[in-house]
Amino acid sequence: MIRFILLQNRQGKTRLAYYVPLEDSEKHKVEYEVHRLVVNRDPKFTNFVEFRTHKVIYRRYAGLFFSICVDITDNELAYLECIHLFVEILDHFFSNVCELDLVFNFHKVYLILDEFILAGELQETSKKAIIERMGELEKLE
Amino acid sequence: MALSGMRGLSVFISDVRNCHNKEQERLRVDKELGNIRTRFKNEKGLSPYEKKKYVWKMLYIYMLGYDVDFGHMETVSLISAPKYPEKQVGYIVTSCLLNENNDFLRMVINTVRNDIIGRNETFQCLALTMVGNIGGKEFSESLAPDVQKLLISSSCRPVVRKKAALCLLRLYRKNPDVVNIDGWADRMAQLLDERDLGVLTSVMSLFVSLVSNNSEAYWNCLPKCVRILERLARNQDIPQEYTYYGIPSPWLQVKTMRALQYFPTIEDPNARRALFEVLQRILMGTDVVKNVNKNNASHAVLFEALALVMHLDAEKEMMSQCVALLGKFIAVREPNIRYLGLENMTRMLLVTDVQDIIRRHQAQIITSLKDPDISIRRRALDLLYGMCDVTNAKEIVEELLQYLDTAEFAMREELSLKAAILAEKFAPQLLWYVDVILQLIDKAGDFVSDDIWYRVVQFVTNNEDLQSYAAAKAREYLDKPALHETMVKVSAYLLGEYGHLLARRPGCSPKELFAIINDKLPTVSTSTVAILLSTYAKILIHTQPPDVGLQQQILTIFKKYESYIDVEIQQRAVEYFELSRKGPALADVLAEMPKFPERESALLKKAEDAEIDTAEQSAIKLRSQQQTSSALVVADHSPANGSAPPANHLTLVKMPSQIVSDTQESGVIHEEVPNPPVEAPKENGTPVEVESRDTNITGINNEVKTEPPSTSHSTSPADLLADLLGPLAIEGPPAVEQNPTQGLNSNQSPVGDLALATLDDQSNSVQPIVNVEEKFHILCTKDSGVLYEDPHIQIGMKAEWRAHHGRLVLFLGNKNTSALTSVRVLILPPSHLKMELSSVPDTIPPRAQVQVPLEVANLRASRDVAVLDLSYTFGTSLVDGKLRLPVVLxxxxxxxxxxxxxxxxxxxxxxxxxxxxxxxxxxxxxxxxxxxxxxxxxxxxxxxxxxxxxxxxxxxxxxxxxxxxxxxxxxxxxxxxxxxxxxxxxxxxxxxxxxxxxxxxxxxxxxxxxxxxxxAPPMAMVQPQLLTAAPATYNDPGAMLAGLL
The missing domain is CATH 3.30.310.10 (TATA-Binding Protein)
Structure with a gap:
């Protein structure tokens, strides 16, 4: 089960944070710790790091780190590709996504995430289904 | 993509981005927060659009890492807004800002419920999403039925139903009672027929959670899961949009295989065959390709398939395929795959008997212990820890010690704990154990918990032949210039107790010992001072003839500490001072510490208690809990008198760790070990009996190392009675008030679990700590496993059968820190079996295992069973008992x-x-x-x-x-x-x-x-019901047994 998802840039600025509940004070601490944990890892290392009693699966895209924290028994590679699928969806939605898109449209990113993941589990794996759904929702605004 | 529609929000984000430093940013944020606060105060003038804009700003500020401790009310109130744009913001921002325990949430439960049961699909989705992400217990109770309705409704679109499935999962995790199992087994089976793969993905997550808690209730879903997996693996009618780099939803494949791992076995032969075909396809058909994403996705599926194969404990052939694959993975360069190879090998150790094969990769695994990536090193450490046994403990522990020098701080504590546990569990010789722990303390004192040094002291105290050795070692360490304080503690303690054993060695006179220990006194902490004071007192009584100068020095120190600030030390100083003037009384009071009662290692307990926090219980954990440990675990019980028994010629087995499979094939090599003279410290004049511990002993771990067996001895009245009847109980069946069952005249009626009991003393009786009857029955259909176990000995068995011949190997493992003596094993074969037992050594050294081969030939068909008569002496008590051997038709x-x-x-x-x-x-x-x-x-x-x-x-x-x-x-x-x-x-x-x-x-x-x-076997009729009949009616056990056979 996914415990949290973080999008952070190299400086540690959070661009998206999704938690299956945590206390407020914990959230900021977690963000700080995860950033420190992943930012200096060699690109030749694994995409997995232990984090407290869980593990963080992360992947770097340009200056952005996508980190998903899951249970230690979870399938690492499946979540690693889950990150990539998410990036593909963002890329499709913003056509050629960059960090600025995510900054100025952070609320849209939350909307997409809500179609992608729910209750700490994967909800939909079809890019097409999610993009179409986003189209529907945009019409309602 | 256009910027967001809200200009004010965009401007604010730009402003923040343009700040040159943190200080400016804070000022800008504070200004905005002030602005929002005042606007919220006179809410009247706020348009829905403005409200929405401010709430988004709050979320942005919160994401930047600032506390936002107001405006929650306004955010939550947006949920009740009539129009979608405001409602949407309300739901999303509430999910992000608030916690499931927040009081504001309670206020909106009704609104949320109305949205869920309402007609507006978009509102339903928003509500389900929020509840799915932050719904707490209260939501669980009030909303579960409505959410269930949406999930099974045929009129809802997939987009609602998949959210309903996951929302229900969240509610179920918060409160498992919301899903009523009776009704859900059928419903779940229907849901698994879902054609929409999006809905099916969500439903499968829900199913994994349900089945992990109660696999029995969902048997009917098993074939459906197999069918889903088949459909995906064969890519049958999977829409293009659900393939990922050509692979049909790898996530759903993984989830489905995860679900299957919660079923203990798959009995339906058709489903089993179909499943194995699919798994075989995945195992064989996964190739390494150039595209990283495709590679990851296919390997995600492959690793899950491996886990499932391990769980199903498939045919040997498939298992060895898995091991071969993993062996390949741990040697590749791709770090992720190597990591997963190591991780899965460790898991494999938990479920099956593959120690031998994995041991072939030991060198490779040790290389990974030196990988630059800490994630890989951790996995390698776990694996080495898991695969360690008596045969390779020395090598592995020495590797770990070496690694300790260079390991980063983050790993040292774990590393030293693991090294300590392995040394304790699998020490080939106790001297080596002492060496390892002292080295450990020396190298990583800061990371060595007190438990570790307490444990070594216990071992030394309980084993007289270790004492002078340990004292000498401690003395050596004291010569080192910089010494960790923990080392000072251990050394001082050991020298206080056993320093006198070294008296005749150079540099070890009481005076010299005192001097070198006293050097440390000014620099140590209070807790160590206390130990040093005790050591001084002990040195004092061992100084013969009394040395007035030394006595003066020590008394001065006691005097000085009488006014020390710490109460404990003050008291010690005063008491030691007074005692030391009492002369002979001091010697009594400060006599050598008595032996510690044997207890479970605190270290092992610590290692087991390591917390694991997962949403679902781990399938592997569940499984390994069902299996019993066959590893020798230290649950040592030392005899009361403690003296080591004289060494005998031992017939033990040497098995070099690398050529395991050969030895396994060819059986067992016997080797006479001629009483090797081990460290006989005659020079110090202490008669220390020496035991030949120098023999390499095989450890064959058939199954799993798990928790140490519980060593509690129950002494309920029934057990006591059982002890009385113990030796009789072997074919235990009870008859007297029994109705002979339908023409069933079996001689092999199962035994009660009271097969072994001591003869001399009931209060000191030894009870099996496994269910002997159950073990027998398991072994009737399996060829390796534990046959018997009590606090002192564990008997394992491995068998091979060829036509009418059989070859069994009995593994007799001594679980104690002292030897078992007068070991005698007799086989009483029934007339249809020819059995030949190799000679059994008279003594089993501490924590050693001996293998005894047993040849069997079947003369004709019969249902009679062979009996193994075992006796051994532990300390002063003789344990004797009979066990049935699972050599059955x-x-x-x-x-x-x-x-x-x-x-x-x-x-x-x-x-x-x-x-x-x-x-x-x-x-x-x-x-x-x-x-x-x-x-x-x-x-x-x-x-x-x-x-x-x-x-x-x-x-x-x-x-x-x-x-x-x-x-x-x-x-x-x-x-x-x-x-x-x-x-x-x-x-x-x-x-x-x-x-x-x-x-x-x-x-x-x-x-x-x-x-x-x-x-009830007819011939055992004379034997009364074990627990109900009076012992008076018993006949001669020998005759009875003879009758049985």
Whole structure:
């Protein structure tokens, strides 16, 4: 089960944070710790790091780190590709996504995430289904 | 993409981005927060659009890492807004900002519920999403029924239903009572028929959670999962959008295989076959490709398939494929795959008997311990820890010690704990154990918990032959210039207790010991000062003849500490000072510490307690809990007098760790070890009896290292009575008030679990800590496992069968830190078996395991059982008992498949009376035919499906081997009555009437539903019911046993 998802840039600025509940004070601490944990890892290392009693699966895209924290028994590679699928969806939605898109449209990113993941589990794996759904929702605004 | 529609929000974000430093940013944010606060205060003037804009700004600020402690009310109130744009913001921002326990949430439960049951699909989705992400217990109670309705509704669109499935999952995790199991098994089966893969993905997550808590309730869903997996793996009718780099939803494949791992076994032969085909395809068909994403996705599926194969404990062939794959993975350069290879090998150790094969990769694994990536090093450490046993402990622990020098701080504590545990568990010699722990403290004192040094002190105190060695080592360490404080503690303690054993060595006179320890006094902390004071007092009593100068020095120190700030130290100082003037009384009070009562290692406990926090219980954990440990674990029980027994010639087994498989094949190599003279410290004048511990001992861990066995001894009245009757109890069956069950005259009626008991002293009796009866039954259908275990000894067994010959190896493991003596094993074979036992050593050294091969030849068919008579002495008590050996009829059966023509030809040919026997069996355990087929399979009777036209019948063939009959074909037919499952007609045919009879009875025994204690062998009738009858009615046990056999 996914415990949290973080999008952070190299400086540690959070661009998206999704938690299956945590206390407020914990959230900021977690963000700080995860950033420190992943930012200096060699690109030749694994995409997995232990984090407290869980593990963080992360992947770097340009200056952005996508980190998903899951249970230690979870399938690492499946979540690693889950990150990539998410990036593909963002890329499709913003056509050629960059960090600025995510900054100025952070609320849209939350909307997409809500179609992608729910209750700490994967909800939909079809890019097409999610993009179409986003189209529907945009019409309602 | 256009910027967001809200200009104010965009401007604010730009402003923040343009700040040059943190200080400016904070000012800008504070200004905005002030602005929002005032606007919220006079809410009247706020348009819905403005409200929405401010709430988004709050979320942005919150995301930047600032506390936003107001405006929650306004955010939550947006949920009640009538229009979508505001409602959407309300739901999303509430999910992000608030916690499930926030009081504001309670206020909106009704609104949320109205949205869920309302007609507006978009609102339903928003509400389900929020509840799915932050719904707490209260939501669980009030919303679960509505969410369930949406999930199973046929009128809802997939987009609602998938959210409903996951929302329900969240509610279920918060409160499992919301899903009523009775109704849900069927519903779940229907849901798994879902065609929309998006909905199915969500439903599968829900299913994993449900099934992980109660796999039994969801049996009916198992074939559906297999079908889903088949459909995906074969890419049958999977829409393009659900393939990922050409792979049909890898996530759904993974989830489905995850769900399957929660079913203990798969009994339906069709489902099993289909599943194995799919798994075989995945194992063989996954290639490494260039595209990273495709590679990851296919390997995600592959690793999950590996886990499932391990769980199913598939055929040997498939298992060895898995091990081969993993062996390949741990050597590749791709770090992720190497990591997963190591991780999965560790998991594999938990479920199956692959230690030998994995050991071949030891060198490779040790290389990974030096990888630059800490994630890989951690996995390598876990794996080394898991694969360690007596044969390779020395190598592995020394690697770990070496690694300790360079390991980063983050790993040192774990590393030292693991090294300490391995050294304790698998030490080939206790001297080595002491060396390791002292090195550990020296190298990583900061990371060595107190438990570790307490434990070494316990070991040394309880083993006299360690004492002078440990003291000498401690003395050596004290010469080092910089010493960790923990080392000062251990050294001071050891020298205080045993320093006098070194008295004649250079530099070890009481005066010199005192001087070197006292050097440390000014720099140590209070807790160490306390230990040092005790050490001084002990040195004082051991100074013979008294040395006035030394006494003066020590008394001065006591005097000085009488006014020390710490109360504990003050008290010690005062008491030692007073005592030391009392002369002889001091010697009594400060005599050597008595032996510690043996106890479970605190370290092991610590390692087990490591917390794991997962949403679902780990399938592997669940499984390994069901298996029993067969590893030797230290649960040491030292004899009261503690002196080590004199060494004898030991017949022990040497097994070099690398050529394991060879030795396994060729059996066991015996080696006479001629009482090697181990460290006889005569020079110090202390008579220390020396035991030959210098022998390498094999540790064959058939199964799993898990928790140490519980060593609690229950002494309920029933147990005491059982002790009295213990030796008699072997074929334990009780008769007196018993109704002899339907013509069932078996001699092998199972024993109660009270097979071993001490003869001399009941209060000191030894109880098996496993259910002996259950173990026997397990081993009747399995070829390796634990046969018996008590606090002192564990007996494991491994067997191979070829035609009418069998080769068993008994593993006798001493679990204690002192030796078991007068070990005697006798085999009492029934008349149809020829059995030859290799010689058994008289003594089993501490924590060693000896292997004793046993050759068996089957002369003819019989259901009698061989008995193993075991006795040993531990300390002063003699333990004696008898165990049944699982050398049963089915071990000499080999399943065979016949074509219908062959079968009917034979069946018709065997018409002679007594060669073919038929009987109506009543009182059958009611079970479905598939279960019966499994039972047959486990007894080596090959079920031939489709041979009999009637689906209620079961036909099986097998070959029986014995010296009298050679290979003989046996045919069996069962005709069941679907109306009455408790009776059936059984027909057995073979070319030998004796065999036909025995086989018929044998099958019958396994079909009939009799509580085990009831089965009454006619010859044991004299024996009264164990727990209810008076012992007075007992006859001579020897005669009884003879009668039995």
């Amino acid at each position: 089915n071990k000499f059966l080999q399943p065979i498949t016949l074509t219908p023509e062959e079968f009917f030809l034979q069946w018709k040919a065997l018409t002679v009376h007594l060669l073919k026997v038929q009987e109506v069996v009543k009182g059958v355990k009611p079970m479905p035919l598939s279960e019966m087929a499994n039972l047959f399979m486990s007894l080596h009777l090959a079920v031939a499906p489709g041979l009999d036209n009637n689906p209620n019948n079961l036909v099986a063939c097998t070959t029986f081997f014995s010296e009298a009959t050679r290979a003989m074909l046996c045919l069996i037919r069962l005709e069941t009555d679907p109306q009455d499952r408790t009776q059936l007609r059984l027909t057995v045919a073979s070319g030998d009437q004796h065999l036909t009879f025995e086989l018929k009875e044998f099958v019958k025994e396994h079909l009939i539903d009799i509580p085990r204690t009831q089965a």
